Amino acid sequence: MKKSLITLLAVGSVALVASAAPQSFDFKDPKGVNNAVFKLDAPLEAINGSANGVSGTVEFDAVKPAATKGKIVVASKSLTVGNSVMQDHMHGDGWLDVAKHPEISFAVKELKDAKTEGNVTTATAVGTFSLKGVEKEISIPVKLTYLKGKLADRSGGQMKGDLLVIRSTFAIKRADYNIKPGQAEDKVANDIELTLSIAGAAPQK
Amino acid sequence: MKRGIQILAAMLAVVVVSLWFAKGANTGWTKNRVQVKTIDPVTEIEQVEWQDKFLPGVDILGGGLAVAGVLIVGSLFIRKQTKQQEPQHS
Numbered sequence: 001m002k003k004s005l006i007t008l009l010a011v012g013s014v015a016l017v018a019s020a021a022p023q024s025f026d027f028k029d030p031k032g033v034n035n036a037v038f039k040l041d042a043p044l045e046a047i048n049g050s051a052n053g054v055s056g057t058v059e060f061d062a063v064k065p066a067a068t069k070g071k072i073v074v075a076s077k078s079l080t081v082g083n084s085v086m087q088d089h090m091h092g093d094g095w096l097d098v099a100k101h102p103e104i105s106f107a108v109k110e111l112k113d114a115k116t117e118g119n120v121t122t123a124t125a126v127g128t129f130s131l132k133g134v135e136k137e138i139s140i141p142v143k144l145t146y147l148k149g150k151l152a153d154r155s156g157g158q159m160k161g162d163l164l165v166i167r168s169t170f171a172i173k174r175a176d177y178n179i180k181p182g183q184a185e186d187k188v189a190n191d192i193e194l195t196l197s198i199a200g201a202a203p204q205k
Numbered sequence: 206m207k208r209g210i211q212i213l214a215a216m217l218a219v220v221v222v223s224l225w226f227a228k229g230a231n232t233g234w235t236k237n238r239v240q241v242k243t244i245d246p247v248t249e250i251e252q253v254e255w256q257d258k259f260l261p262g263v264d265i266l267g268g269g270l271a272v273a274g275v276l277i278v279g280s281l282f283i284r285k286q287t288k289q290q291e292p293q294h295s
Contacts (some may be wrong), residue, residue: 033250034250035251035253050255061280082236082239083234084238086234148249153247154245161246198250
């Protein structure tokens with residue numbers, strides 16, 4: 001009886017450890033659902049746009065969310081606004097210079113103050129934000145929703161696995177990233193609000 | 206000529222204002238595409254797509270009205286042409 005109980009406990013522990021292994025979620029989304037929205041509100045002009053060239057991977061463990069690490073990348077040339085002339089200027093060498101700096105990224109080092117309720121984890125992600133060749137360590141609020149077994153729904157039944165949805169809203173200052181600091185602030189606000197809404201897939205092996 | 210220019214200016218103003226109103230009275234700058242948002246049913250992420258659509262803004266409205274204004278003001282400097290009386294031969 002004692003032996004079988006010990007065996008049961010050992011098997012149970014192994015199973016627990018195995019299920020607690022971090023999963024790698026791939027955020028590349030050919031359908032373009034994953035997106036980052038940006039807003040600039042200057043006295044003379046409000047600019048609203050979005051980018052859907054999202055990619056990157058995040059290692060996430062539902063049991064240990066604080067150990068989350070990874071990198072999310074947005075292709076600079078995928079940034080879109082409602083006026084094509086404005087978009088050309090935005091992509092040009094005077095502003096984002098997408099030819100020289102094709103990627104905007106956030107590399108997560110750790111999650112602080114992680115709180116998990118059900119399948120939702122809220123935390124502060126600490127990491128390096130990279131824009132136009134300038135890197136800065138920032139902390140941003142994040143909400144991670146772990147959707148176990150939902151990859152099949154998203155892939156029309158072609159793949160089985162899990163999804164991780166990451167949402168975050170935070171602000172940066174373009175002057176901090178050498179984007180025409182101190183210039184044209186009446187038309188292009190210094191403060192940029194970014195909203196990230198992305199889902200990564202971890203296919204079953 | 207003067208009257209013609211004034212009529213042209215008035216027509217331009219009417220066309221510009223009508224077009225601006227008909228296209229949604231956009232109080233921002235002119236756009237040639239707009240955001241279309243849909244909700245992904247699985248992840249509940251708000252997907253953002255762009256659709257080509259011309260939306261005249263206050264720049265086109267202001268520019269059109271400014272041109273109409275310049276035409277009106279310019280027309281004021283055109284002297285009214287009077288019919289010249291043929292000289293009478295005695």
